[in-house]
Amino acid sequence: xxxxxxxxxxxxxxxxxxxxxxxxxxxxxxxxxxxxxxxxxxxxxxxxxxxxxxxxxxxxxxxxxxxxxxxxxxxxxxxxxxxxxxxxxxxxxxxxxxxxxxxxxxxxxxxxxxxxxxxxxxxxxxxxxxxxxxxxxxxxxxxxxxxxxxxxxxxxxxxxxxxxxxxxxxxxxxxxxxxxxxxxxxxxxxxxxxxxxxxxxxxxxxxxxxxxxxxxxxxxxxxxxxxxxxxxxxxxxxxxxxxxxxxxxxxxxxxxxxxxxxxxxxxxxxxxxxxxxxxxxxxxxxxxxxxxxxxxxxxxxxxxxxxxxxxxxxxxxxxxxxxxxxxxxxxxxxxxxxxxxxxxxxxxxxxxxxxxxxxxxxxxxxxxxxxxxxxxxxxxxxxxxxxxxxxxxxxxxxxxxxxxxxxxxxxxxxxxxxxxxxxxxxxxxxxxxxxxxxxxxxxxxxxxxxxxxxxxxxxxxxxxxxxxxxxxxxxxxxxxxxxxxxxxxxxxxxxxxxxxxxxxxxxxxxxxxxxxxxxxxxxxxxxxxxxxxxxxxxxxxxxxxxxxxxxxxxxxxxxxxxxxxxxxxxxxxxxxxxxxxxxxxxxxxxxxxxxxxxxxxxxxxxxxxxxxxxxxxxxxxxxxxxxxxxxxxxxxxxxxxxxxxxxxxxxxxxxxxxxxxxxxxxxxxxxxxxxxxxxxxxxxxxxxxxxxxxxxxxxxxxxxxxxxxxxxxxxxxxxxxxxxxxxxxxxxxxxxxxxxxxxx
Numbered sequence: 001x002x003x004x005x006x007x008x009x010x011x012x013x014x015x016x017x018x019x020x021x022x023x024x025x026x027x028x029x030x031x032x033x034x035x036x037x038x039x040x041x042x043x044x045x046x047x048x049x050x051x052x053x054x055x056x057x058x059x060x061x062x063x064x065x066x067x068x069x070x071x072x073x074x075x076x077x078x079x080x081x082x083x084x085x086x087x088x089x090x091x092x093x094x095x096x097x098x099x100x101x102x103x104x105x106x107x108x109x110x111x112x113x114x115x116x117x118x119x120x121x122x123x124x125x126x127x128x129x130x131x132x133x134x135x136x137x138x139x140x141x142x143x144x145x146x147x148x149x150x151x152x153x154x155x156x157x158x159x160x161x162x163x164x165x166x167x168x169x170x171x172x173x174x175x176x177x178x179x180x181x182x183x184x185x186x187x188x189x190x191x192x193x194x195x196x197x198x199x200x201x202x203x204x205x206x207x208x209x210x211x212x213x214x215x216x217x218x219x220x221x222x223x224x225x226x227x228x229x230x231x232x233x234x235x236x237x238x239x240x241x242x243x244x245x246x247x248x249x250x251x252x253x254x255x256x257x258x259x260x261x262x263x264x265x266x267x268x269x270x271x272x273x274x275x276x277x278x279x280x281x282x283x284x285x286x287x288x289x290x291x292x293x294x295x296x297x298x299x300x301x302x303x304x305x306x307x308x309x310x311x312x313x314x315x316x317x318x319x320x321x322x323x324x325x326x327x328x329x330x331x332x333x334x335x336x337x338x339x340x341x342x343x344x345x346x347x348x349x350x351x352x353x354x355x356x357x358x359x360x361x362x363x364x365x366x367x368x369x370x371x372x373x374x375x376x377x378x379x380x381x382x383x384x385x386x387x388x389x390x391x392x393x394x395x396x397x398x399x400x401x402x403x404x405x406x407x408x409x410x411x412x413x414x415x416x417x418x419x420x421x422x423x424x425x426x427x428x429x430x431x432x433x434x435x436x437x438x439x440x441x442x443x444x445x446x447x448x449x450x451x452x453x454x455x456x457x458x459x460x461x462x463x464x465x466x467x468x469x470x471x472x473x474x475x476x477x478x479x480x481x482x483x484x485x486x487x488x489x490x491x492x493x494x495x496x497x498x499x500x501x502x503x504x505x506x507x508x509x510x511x512x513x514x515x516x517x518x519x520x521x522x523x524x525x526x527x528x529x530x531x532x533x534x535x536x537x538x539x540x541x542x543x544x545x546x547x548x549x550x551x552x553x554x555x556x557x558x559x560x561x562x563x564x565x566x567x568x569x570x571x572x573x574x575x576x577x578x579x580x581x582x583x584x585x586x587x588x589x590x591x592x593x594x595x596x597x598x599x600x601x602x603x604x605x606x607x608x609x610x611x612x613x614x615x616x617x618x619x620x621x622x623x624x625x626x627x628x629x630x631x632x633x634x635x636x637x638x639x640x641x642x643x644x645x646x647x648x649x650x651x652x653x654x655x656x657x658x659x660x661x662x663x664x665x666x667x668x669x670x671x672x673x674x675x676x677x678x679x680x681x682x683x684x685x686x687x688x689x690x691x692x693x694x695x696x697x698x699x700x701x702x703x704x705x706x707x708x709x710x711x712x713x714x715x716x717x718x719x720x721x722x723x724x725x726x727x728x729x730x731x732x733x734x735x736x737x738x739x740x741x742x743x744x
Contacts, residue, residue: 021063021072022049024165028176035576037603038147039626041181042109050077064113066157066165071116073157078110082628089628093142093150096698097187097562098221103599103627105144111177113139113170116158136435139170141177146602146626147184151212168214175215179567184600187220187564188212195446195453196470197537204557205238205541206281212563220564223699224712225692226556234556237549238541239278246277246540249547255539262532281536288529324387328380335376343380346370348389351409357397360405381407432480440484443474445493448513453530461501461510476700485511561698569603576605581619602626690731691715706733 022030031049034041046052050060058079063072082089082104094102114137138157143149151174157165178186190200190210203211210217219228243263250256266283267274274280328340350366351358358366360381367377384407387394394409430437447470451462464485471481488511491498496513503510544550569578582601604622606615687695689711700713706729713719716730729737 020049021065023067024064024173025067025169027064027075028173028180031177031180034180034182035578036182036605037622038143038182038184039107039145039622042143042145045181046077046079073113073116076110076112076114078112080108080110082106082108091142091144091150092698093152093187093189094144094148095696096189096221097150097564098695099148099187100695101597101599102144102146102148105146105626106628107145109143109145111139111141111143111174112137113157138165139174141174141186143178143181143183143186146600147182148600149178149183149186151186151188171212171215175565178565183567184569184603185564185566186217187562188217189561190563191561193443193446193474195450195534196443196474197450197534198558200561201541201554201557202281202285202533202537204235206278206285208235208239208278210563212565215565217563217565219560219562221562221697222556223559223561223693223697224715225689225694226559227692230556231560234553237553238557239276241277241550243275243277243280249545253545255535258535259540262535266532277540284529284532284536288533291529324383328383335373335379339373339376340380343367343371343376344389347377347380347384347407348392348394348409351394351407352392357406357408360407363407430483432477432483436477436480437484440471440475440480441488441491441493441498443471444481444484444488444511445496445498445513447471448498448511449496450534452513453534461503461512464509464511467511575607577608579604579606579615581622686710689715702728704728704730704733706730706737 031045034044036044046060050062053059053061058081060077060079061074064075065072083106089104091104091108094100116138137153138155140152140154141149142152154167154170154174156167157170190212192199192211194202200210203209207213219231222228222231247256247260247263250259263274263280266280266287269287270279270283272279274283324344325337325340346367347363350363364374364377364381368374371377381396384394384396386396392409394407397406397408398404444467447467448462468478468481468485472478475481485500488498488500496515498511498513500509500511502508541550541554569580580601581604582598602619602622604615604618606618610618686708687693687701687710689701691712693712696710701710702713702716702718703710705727709730711730716728718728
């Protein structure tokens, strides 16, 4: 196994250690098949495979190797402790997936792979349980110590080469980790977009399941009262739509001829007859994937002498002089600003005189007679990545032949000086968090790219009104959309630039997008495939003429966001068997207070010859180790043992894999065990909407001022534009008050 020399600074002392490097694709198997519960497996995993790099923050890491190109990158595990002093002890991921009745765990573990080249990987992870889609991490998963967890985000690992790891590779890695550590259930919110298209609808129609279904994820919880039966029926209905019927229904539509040509085109690529919408969608998606693979293999690779040193999008954005000086002074304030600026001027003059890239050592020695302080020179050179200085751009690059760091200077394009990164939106001090601003900017960029694809590559501008209306389908807060649109002025989003101009004829504001390298969006054939997928999504699925059943089925699929995978529990082996201990309140509490399902039981490994008295101790220890506030819980009876007396040997009483229950004497639910749905989850917040929803599903809600029952704003006729909601009285209370007035 490969080894890496690493230096770690702890308590102002430096020591060397050898940190192991594991191959990415085989790492989950190297953990081994463990039989203990997750709460025990995670501890042994951290001891055996990880190094603690931040003891105060309980952060562990290990190094992973991409076998195809030899790139090494970190994999982090963060242990969070939940107690009475925690600001946000409850997990809204649990709440929205339907696990709000689970008890609050004492510990939860985050599994994270940051974007390659990220200099601050732990800066903004999901401490507040934010439900916004997170593209800043390649992998972000959270597992509670009871074995129930959530996959928050999964993205491809861009390593700056053709051998990057795909989303499927990262997903298989996550699935292997969960399997090896004996995770019980994991949920995921399938809210991924392909430009402006919801992938769960595209993949659901094509393959009758979510993309996550490839790894065993099934329907978990729906919004607006959608049940699993409704979801299955909607997916089946859309997938089995006959192409002949679709063409007949489009006979009065101007899109009929294009749809017929599309079906004929893909029929030529298919080995079997395309008869349903599912078969057509599968053929289009497979054709797109085949073309992407062929392009990656057969396209001539451009050999450049110089490679950009950093590969993350944020570092590729040009930084102005003021930003550069501010970042340097924040990092190290030993030198006054004028000395730092003078050192930079010397470096620029030397590069202009040479008019050719200079190595770091050459540039350092050339600047030394003018600056004197080599420490200052090294500090400035180390900080340069892409810097705009006057009318020039200075870049730090890597010579692909010598593999040495070099610096080059070139004249800046006219618009390069005025380009602004997405992070500049946050510097305007808005009321929205940085993550939501960046996501909204990406949504706007995706809509503009789709607009260009539909125009066959012609970069026709899009009006502010049309862009705003389209973006509101994916971002509910129109105030946030207006802020981002107002702030766009040569905004850099990924590899594209969004510009804002005023139409001289209509005097209306318009937006357009272009590639940073002035390249078109792929070949004509590639644009055709993307345009075909977009056509099927917008014009057929969402714009089906006259037939409401298709629109209703699409809405049911789009309202089904949460999917869950459940791992089967082992029954043990010859030496140990697995039992589930469930906390069961008193009969009085069951009859008068509990309105939600009982929380899941906790797993324990016991020997077949253990006595029931010992089982009581094991169950109590497991429950107190797992859940918060267990010191207030007194374990009393042991049930589910078929009436066997107290000191009988357990092997004669319970079979492996069975469930026993533990009853609490005088269990005070309000001050004892706490639910993931939050304090008062069972009794204070009642959800009862006309759509059928009976619990919080993560959608926008409003409470009636009369009966205090929560309902969806959409179901109550309240637009998303209404940010400040005034007095609200639900339809039932309004009808009741009118009836009382009439009876007087």
